[in-house]
Amino acid sequence: MTKRFDETTRRLWRLAGFALAGCLMGSIAWAEPSPGDAVEVREGDVWSPAEFLKQEGRRFQIRYDDGTEEWITADRLREVGGADAEPEASRRFRKGQDVEFKKHSRWVDAEIKRASHPLYLVATKDRLGSNQFHWEWVDPDRLREPGEDHEGPDVFSQFGHSVHNDSIRDSLREAQAEYADHLKKESQTARDATGRRDPFAPPPFDHPVSQADRSQMQSIALGGGQWEEAVVDPGEPLPGPLRSLSITTRANPGSFFARPDLVEAPGRFALAVIRDEEPGKAKNLYVERFDLARGRSQSAAEFDFASLPRAISPDGQRLAGRANGRGASSRARLDVWDWSGREPAHVISFEPGESGRRGADNLESIRFAGRDTVVVRTRSGAVSAWEATTGRGLWEANPPRGGAQALAISPGGAVAAVAGADEVWLLDTKTGRVRATLPSTLASPTALSFSQNGQTLVAASADRLQAWDLEARVAHPGVAVAPSSGPSAGAGLVVFDGGTVVWRGQTFDPATGALGATYRLAAGFNAGVGPRLIGMDRAARDERRVLNVWALPVPQAEGVAAPRLILQRGDAVRIDTSGLEGSADLRRQATQQLTAWATARGLTVSRQAEVTLVAETTTRSEMEVYETDELFPSQRTQSDVRVDTKVTRLAVEADGVLAWQKSRAASAASRVTIQEGQSAQAAVDASLDRDAGVRFVIDILNSTHPLPALIPDPRGDRGATWALEPGGFSPAAP
Numbered sequence: 001m002t003k004r005f006d007e008t009t010r011r012l013w014r015l016a017g018f019a020l021a022g023c024l025m026g027s028i029a030w031a032e033p034s035p036g037d038a039v040e041v042r043e044g045d046v047w048s049p050a051e052f053l054k055q056e057g058r059r060f061q062i063r064y065d066d067g068t069e070e071w072i073t074a075d076r077l078r079e080v081g082g083a084d085a086e087p088e089a090s091r092r093f094r095k096g097q098d099v100e101f102k103k104h105s106r107w108v109d110a111e112i113k114r115a116s117h118p119l120y121l122v123a124t125k126d127r128l129g130s131n132q133f134h135w136e137w138v139d140p141d142r143l144r145e146p147g148e149d150h151e152g153p154d155v156f157s158q159f160g161h162s163v164h165n166d167s168i169r170d171s172l173r174e175a176q177a178e179y180a181d182h183l184k185k186e187s188q189t190a191r192d193a194t195g196r197r198d199p200f201a202p203p204p205f206d207h208p209v210s211q212a213d214r215s216q217m218q219s220i221a222l223g224g225g226q227w228e229e230a231v232v233d234p235g236e237p238l239p240g241p242l243r244s245l246s247i248t249t250r251a252n253p254g255s256f257f258a259r260p261d262l263v264e265a266p267g268r269f270a271l272a273v274i275r276d277e278e279p280g281k282a283k284n285l286y287v288e289r290f291d292l293a294r295g296r297s298q299s300a301a302e303f304d305f306a307s308l309p310r311a312i313s314p315d316g317q318r319l320a321g322r323a324n325g326r327g328a329s330s331r332a333r334l335d336v337w338d339w340s341g342r343e344p345a346h347v348i349s350f351e352p353g354e355s356g357r358r359g360a361d362n363l364e365s366i367r368f369a370g371r372d373t374v375v376v377r378t379r380s381g382a383v384s385a386w387e388a389t390t391g392r393g394l395w396e397a398n399p400p401r402g403g404a405q406a407l408a409i410s411p412g413g414a415v416a417a418v419a420g421a422d423e424v425w426l427l428d429t430k431t432g433r434v435r436a437t438l439p440s441t442l443a444s445p446t447a448l449s450f451s452q453n454g455q456t457l458v459a460a461s462a463d464r465l466q467a468w469d470l471e472a473r474v475a476h477p478g479v480a481v482a483p484s485s486g487p488s489a490g491a492g493l494v495v496f497d498g499g500t501v502v503w504r505g506q507t508f509d510p511a512t513g514a515l516g517a518t519y520r521l522a523a524g525f526n527a528g529v530g531p532r533l534i535g536m537d538r539a540a541r542d543e544r545r546v547l548n549v550w551a552l553p554v555p556q557a558e559g560v561a562a563p564r565l566i567l568q569r570g571d572a573v574r575i576d577t578s579g580l581e582g583s584a585d586l587r588r589q590a591t592q593q594l595t596a597w598a599t600a601r602g603l604t605v606s607r608q609a610e611v612t613l614v615a616e617t618t619t620r621s622e623m624e625v626y627e628t629d630e631l632f633p634s635q636r637t638q639s640d641v642r643v644d645t646k647v648t649r650l651a652v653e654a655d656g657v658l659a660w661q662k663s664r665a666a667s668a669a670s671r672v673t674i675q676e677g678q679s680a681q682a683a684v685d686a687s688l689d690r691d692a693g694v695r696f697v698i699d700i701l702n703s704t705h706p707l708p709a710l711i712p713d714p715r716g717d718r719g720a721t722w723a724l725e726p727g728g729f730s731p732a733a734p
Helices: 008-024 168-187 584-600 680-686 694-703
Strands: 003-007 038-043 046-056 057-064 069-072 077-079 099-102 107-114 121-126 135-137 161-165 218-220 247-250 259-264 269-276 284-293 296-303 305-311 318-323 335-339 346-348 363-368 375-377 383-387 391-398 408-409 415-419 421-430 434-439 445-449 456-461 464-469 501-503 507-509 512-519 532-537 545-553 572-576 609-626 638-654 659-667 671-675 722-724 728-731
Touching: 038 057, 069 464, 099 121, 247 296, 247 694, 259 305, 259 532, 269 305, 269 545, 284 305, 305 335, 305 363, 318 363, 335 375, 335 434, 363 408, 375 408, 391 421, 408 445, 421 456, 456 501, 464 501, 572 584, 584 609, 584 694, 609 694, 638 680, 638 694, 659 694, 671 680
Parallel strands: 003 609, 003 671, 218 391, 512 722, 572 609
Antiparallel strands: 038 046, 038 077, 046 057, 057 069, 099 107, 107 121, 121 135, 135 161, 247 545, 259 269, 269 284, 284 296, 305 318, 318 335, 335 346, 363 375, 375 383, 383 391, 408 415, 415 421, 421 434, 445 456, 456 464, 501 507, 507 512, 532 545, 609 638, 638 659, 722 728
């Protein structure tokens, strides 16, 4: 990504450039307007009155009567009462054609690699800047035949997408996404009451969107409560006998670009969603329902691409999804579908959020509580429950301190677990009543899951997990989770009825912190229910998709290792801050706080200890292109600079083996101010905050839960190791 310089010494040149721009303004089909003239602007089939402000190249800025402003093209502008302006003739090119491609202010030789009008994938023939190969999707106005008298746009097209290497596959996907966003904003967006386009509305939808009914919605206050009662809500027994399955999908588009978007299985039925977004072709969305009890695909259907299914009811009869738009505020619509027949039938669509802030009402989580109630979590952190068929609001809760960060529904559907910054609330899904407030030691939970018998609730984050015994009303301490970068990364959170937890391929006893069996899993799992993991992958020899269900060996039958923990009272620890970057005063403060933390925990600080509490900073460097921020493209210059990224971590290691870690990266700013006489490299280097890492360590130590209470010894015996094979799991060879 190209970065920019804000060069203070060129401000006078910019003022001069604005004056020059006024002299260079071209004419349009009718008499050239002057600032302040009354004009008319076309919005679909409606011409709206407006005021002309200014022109820059081929763009015209206007202001509507309500004060809103917009940049438009000449084909949407006319004098008051005038005739419609004729649009430019469409420019077309063919695959393999030699062309000239406008990059910023200059034309470069290129070749058309793919023609998907109105987009063309071009490849430059010569080295461009710091890139050996440059591929880009562009609109036809930035192309011309060699020698053709065509000037192209005066500014860099905002709809192109540059790729800084030869990774064509990534460029196809990303360019299509950007151009789809352009089409949505320019020609396919919703309109308000006056007929004007709303650029942040969801994409076109063939079904009516109802008004959310908030007339009887209850507002629920969360925070500061007590664990008043035992809350256990078991679900139906899992379909048995529990076994590993591989089910070939019926929804099989067979495209290289087709990919599974979601797999969910709240009970007997599993939902799979496949998106096929091959550039230059119509987008397709496929949904499929699997009956896990019978081990077969029950039904599959092509789906409305404007809606992305995110949840299936436990009985498999209903789907819920969100608007499938791109960009801010384009995922706020909730869609409900009935799938009691062969094809999903639309029931209702409405927008649960009402904050009015761009993007804040986007739906982050959708869960069914039974068939008739749907619970949603928005980006703002609000959680609300709705009648699935009427859009009538039941209750809404706004957790304090950052809002809700994770959501789970109990197996029986009667309880919603909502995880906040340092508490977890159990709410009645029908009334929103707070049934329990659970203390939490997780700052940023990313997963929340119940056991199938409803007795255990577990929350997990990147560096720790915590469990609660809901029947005994016991909150277990936080357990450290070592970073996972191997084949077990991405595994779902699975909670066995006995309380044992599988997270990222490792088995934990959350009550004691003991490590049990290890599962060598393939990446890509995104669902776990009871003692099973569910995922979807491509078949080994063809393009088919296969839904895989793996029955995990029951940890209780294999036995859980005895607790072997480190950093317990009376243990010795070595503190190492020699590699921590920052000012001398801050590094000294970090060392003192680490020592004070260890002493308060009853530890002995010793240089000979096997366990080390280490704080260090490492540097990662790469070359990037920075560009000066000038008004006219011809005045912009580019510089290749080395950009350093500082990664600081606070970790616990035992004989060099990592037991727990928390890290943060800091890099140069994307916009850099260059002083007079300063080089580009020096300006980028000066923009990096070199004290950010040591402050990060100090902030962790000053928080309410700096390190987990239980840190398993990574050197100990973890029990059996199970490897994933085509038929399921089997003991791994020693």
